[in-house]
Amino acid sequence: MKPVLVFAALLLAQALAVAQPRPIELHDQLVPQATHASRVALTLDACSGQYDDDLIQFLVRNRIPATIFATKKWLDKNPYGVSVIKANLDLLDVEDHGENHIPAVIGAGRKVYGIAGEPDIIHLRREVTEGARAVEAVTGVAPRWYRGATAEYDPQAMDEIRKLGYRIAGFSVNADSGATLKKVAIEERLQHVKAGDVIIAHMNKPASDSAEGLSTGLLQLLRRGFVFVRLDQVDLQPAAPPAR
Ligand SMILES: [Zn+2]
Structure with missing residues (x-):
């Protein structure tokens, strides 16, 4: 290709990149209710990967309700995890995290993380x-x-998901950064939880520190008087992005 054509192609690629919308990370908190000042929601993503039995057994032992966002991929691959969830549907609400964990951004070459x-x-x-x-x-x-993979969305994708009849679940506290944080960092993030927060963490990486960090962090929240609710019991409203 002649240099001038290469240059023209680069300009075109750049123009197309600019035209693509930047995906939006959705931030939500619980709609306040006068009678329940200190409600929080724990949401756990089951993206792909494995089942974190330590984490789920901790929730069951301590009767902490949670909302699980599971993909079909994860449900198909983790029959034991599915059996534990099914035995505890009084505690665990299961919601939609997609079929194959594909982010809700649309267009050839679009990527998130x-x-x-x-x-x-x-x-x-x-x-x-x-x-x-x-x-x-x-x-x-x-x-x-519905929560899309990576929790980031194109406006067009958000419209479509809502048209299909689903509410989109954002979050306000990122407790484990995709199950990459160490125990103390998770505990530290949970120390900043306030009434109305929607916590996101992961239950698909049993080798991570998530179960350990959440166990101590969530017990502290119980001691501080927080009441855990599931998303099928509440509504959400937009919130400010997390500090980190
Ligand atoms: Zn995910």
């Missing part, structure tokens, strides 16, 4: 509806909430 997005809206629809079908097959309850 290095994970490729959807080529078009048809694929996004499939990701959402097949994820929901898999959750319902396991729990017998149709999910009402």
Whole structure:
């Protein structure tokens, strides 16, 4: 290719990149209720990977309700984890995290944290509806909430997810940064939890520090008087982004 053509191609690529919307990370908190000043929600993503039994058994032992965002991929690969969840549906609400953990950004070459997005809206629809079908097959309850892989969205994707009948679940406290944080860092983040917060953490990496950090951090929240609620019992409203 002649240099002038290479230059023109580069300019075109740059123009296209500028035209792509930047994905949005959604931040939400619980809609306040006068009677319950200190409610918080714990949400746990089951993206792909394995089942963190230590974490779920800790929640069961301490009767801490949580909302699990599971992909079809994770449900298919973790029959034991699924059996524990099914035995504890009084405590655990299972919602839709998609079929194959594809971020809700649309267009060729779009990526979030290095994970490729959807080529078009048809694929996004499939990701959402097949994820929901898999959750319902396991729990017998149709999910009402959706959280896309990476929790980042194109405005167009958010519109489509809502049109399909799902509410989109953001968060306000990132407790484990994708199960990459050490125990003390997780505890430290949970120390900053305040009424109305929606905590996000992960239950798909048993080798991480997530179960250990959450165990001590969540017990402290119980001691501080927080009441844990599931997303199927509440509504969310926009919140400021987390400090980190
Ligand atoms: Zn995920």
